[in-house]
Amino acid sequence: MAIQSKITEEFAGFSKLKYHQRLTKLKELGFLNSAQVQYFQSGQTPSPELAEHFIENVLGYFPIPLGVGVHLNIDNKNYALPMAVEETSIIASISKTAKWLKQCGSITTKTIGSPHIIGQIQIAKVQDVKRLQQTLAQHRRSFIDQANQSIAQGLVRRGGGIKDIQLRILPRPDHQIMGVIHVLADTCDAMGANIITQICEYLKPKIEHYCQEHVSMCILSNLNDTRLTQATITIDDINPELATRIADASLFAELDPYRAATHNKGILNGIDPVLIATGNDWRAVEAAIHAYACKDGQYRAVSQWRYHNQCLTGILTIPVMVGIVGGMTQLHPTAKLCLEMLGVPSAEMLARIVTAAGLVQNLGALKALTTVGLVQGHMKLHISNLSLSAGATDQEIPLLQKKLEELLSFRKRITLSNAIELLKEIRHPNLGTTTPQEQTV
Numbered sequence: 001m002a003i004q005s006k007i008t009e010e011f012a013g014f015s016k017l018k019y020h021q022r023l024t025k026l027k028e029l030g031f032l033n034s035a036q037v038q039y040f041q042s043g044q045t046p047s048p049e050l051a052e053h054f055i056e057n058v059l060g061y062f063p064i065p066l067g068v069g070v071h072l073n074i075d076n077k078n079y080a081l082p083m084a085v086e087e088t089s090i091i092a093s094i095s096k097t098a099k100w101l102k103q104c105g106s107i108t109t110k111t112i113g114s115p116h117i118i119g120q121i122q123i124a125k126v127q128d129v130k131r132l133q134q135t136l137a138q139h140r141r142s143f144i145d146q147a148n149q150s151i152a153q154g155l156v157r158r159g160g161g162i163k164d165i166q167l168r169i170l171p172r173p174d175h176q177i178m179g180v181i182h183v184l185a186d187t188c189d190a191m192g193a194n195i196i197t198q199i200c201e202y203l204k205p206k207i208e209h210y211c212q213e214h215v216s217m218c219i220l221s222n223l224n225d226t227r228l229t230q231a232t233i234t235i236d237d238i239n240p241e242l243a244t245r246i247a248d249a250s251l252f253a254e255l256d257p258y259r260a261a262t263h264n265k266g267i268l269n270g271i272d273p274v275l276i277a278t279g280n281d282w283r284a285v286e287a288a289i290h291a292y293a294c295k296d297g298q299y300r301a302v303s304q305w306r307y308h309n310q311c312l313t314g315i316l317t318i319p320v321m322v323g324i325v326g327g328m329t330q331l332h333p334t335a336k337l338c339l340e341m342l343g344v345p346s347a348e349m350l351a352r353i354v355t356a357a358g359l360v361q362n363l364g365a366l367k368a369l370t371t372v373g374l375v376q377g378h379m380k381l382h383i384s385n386l387s388l389s390a391g392a393t394d395q396e397i398p399l400l401q402k403k404l405e406e407l408l409s410f411r412k413r414i415t416l417s418n419a420i421e422l423l424k425e426i427r428h429p430n431l432g433t434t435t436p437q438e439q440t441v
């Protein structure tokens with residue numbers, strides 16, 4: 001059976017491993033080499049001098065935890081997914097859901113359309129619309145060629161460059177006309193934010209000269225919907241009641257913007273951590289996804305789940321503009337390492353993996369929400385967080401966690417006050433113990 005052949009035990013028991021064992025396992029499986037393991041083990045952060053190249057007024061670094069999502073089989077290839085994230089349970093959920101999918105489903109991805117970034121040149125108040133349309137049509141080819149031969153030469157050498165120039169006409173509330181020129185460029189494996197803005201600024205004086213209009217501003221658009229990335233999950237072997245509940249949860253988010261915001265946030269829980277780990281601009285991708293979620297005038301879920309002929313299918317279609325070269329991707333040593341660990345040959349493939357991660361994360365959330373609920377599972381993982389927040393020492397943590405788990409199984413909910421109370425009891429046992437029942441009142 002095709003599905004059976006995908007089941008591998010390579011990550012069996014991974015979540016139970018200790019820190020050093022985890023790194024060794026990733027090395028054994030070929031996701032990390034010795035130097036990369038050494039890099040993590042040394043616990044080094046890059047130098048403040050390097051940070052000076054990225055931002056201004058540097059004080060240092062703000063390290064957030066970096067973990068690995070496992071069991072992911074995307075397009076029949078296994079991935080160890082680097083995820084930089086502070087929220088408890090995201091990595092556990094994606095790994096658990098991916099493991100389930102390995103046994104009874106599949107994750108496939110594809111891209112739709114051409115990989116063009118959009119640059120925008122605004123003419124705030126067009127003097128003569130007809131003249132603008134005509135001169136742009138007349139000079140369009142020469143503008144493209146001139147920009148490709150100068151400012152975009154490097155892109156052209158790598159097989160990209162400026163592909164098209166289009167005019168959009170927007171009526172203004174004051175009854176005048178705004179002109180927006182879209183410059184479409186293929187930026188190859190770079191995200192392309194800087195180069196597209198440079199291209200637009202290069203074209204500005206030419207447009208002003210030939211079209212006799214005043215250009216007000218030039219900037220990229222983050223709504224790069226010329227190329228969409230799509231991930232699909234199919235599960236044949238699924239409990240019909242669970243599948244129906246997931247489909248109903250999807251419909252909720254497709255119909256109601258209040259739910260859609262949370263549903264889409266759950267998708268971004270899978271996407272952002274990979275973008276951060278690989279040095280990509282997650283704000284840009286978030287902006288694109290939220291804008292795309294409103295494409296028909298109402299904010300909606302960007303994924304859809306349907307249960308048909310005993311098969312649950314989920315589809316996520318989003319604009320994902322990422323790079324594997326340029327920006328921080330190769331300059332930040334951890335981002336570089338994470339990209340190597342993923343082994344992606346192109347920006348397109350990174351976008352596909354990121355989209356798959358978003359859909360798997362979404363499935364994990366919907367499955368939990370429509371069955372056991374979020375609180376119990378989340379809280380269990382939250383226990384170590386609460387123990388630390390309560391001020392427990394390394395020696396006290398195991399006992400406090402045990403007590404919190406007992407309380408959780410009884411009450412289904414625990415808070416920081418519970419952790420503080422229980423820690424007091426551990427430290428002062430002669431004050432008497434509280435049973436879980438007493439803690440509830």
Ligand code: MEV
Pocket residue numbers: 087262263264265266267269365366369374
């Ligand atoms: C929590 O970070 C994300 C969820 O709320 C997503 C969802 O509700 O679908 C669980």
